[in-house]
Amino acid sequence: MPVAPLGFPHVSTEEDVYNGYLIPKGSIIIANIWGMSRDPRRYPDPEAFRPERFLTKDGALNGDDVRFTFGWGRRICPGRHSAFASTWIATASLLAAYTFEKAKDKNGVEIDPVPQWITGLTRKHERVPLRVVPRYSRSKLEQLVKDAQQD
Incomplete structure (x- = not known):
């Protein structure tokens, strides 16, 4: 679900031919990131x-980092490295500190999330019902921070 579906x-800047199609100089090119x-x-x-x-079948990352979502050429997003790094560390931190579970209705029955998106020039998801449960008690977290500071 790319944030900018059409990039x-x-x-x-000059005439070009791509897969047999002439692209005249000055043509506006819009990449269909959503389609890609x-x-x-x-x-x-x-x-x-x-x-x-x-x-991969062994559980390692397969190298597909969907970089095409950040564009290409001279106009590629200059913040892409920061975006990848900050997303990675935020995800790792959240997974280390919390478990994410399905929300429950007033009768205690789990609610299956149904992904829904707000579309336009940019996209974002509708709110997803879920329960965020801390993995550790406050005292355990305080002890972990103290231990980390002593190392």
Whole structure:
């Protein structure tokens, strides 16, 4: 689910030919990032939430870091490295500190989340009902911080 489904417009600075198609100088190029992220040869069943698609059979990262979502060429996003690093550390920190569980209704029955998106020039997801449960008590966290400071 790319944040900017059509990326950002680019302009060709000179005439070019791509896959037999003439691209005149000055043409506005709009990349269909949304379509690229749904290529069924690369991402079978692209609408399904399947994080394992980015892992090898041995459980290692497979190298598909979807960099195309940040653009390319001279206008590639200069903040992409910071975005990858901050997303990685935030995710690791949240997973270390909390468990994420399905929300429950007033009768205690789990609510299955149904992904819904707000679309436009940019996209964002609707609020997803879930329970965020701390992995440790406050006293245990305080002890972990003290131990870390002594190392």
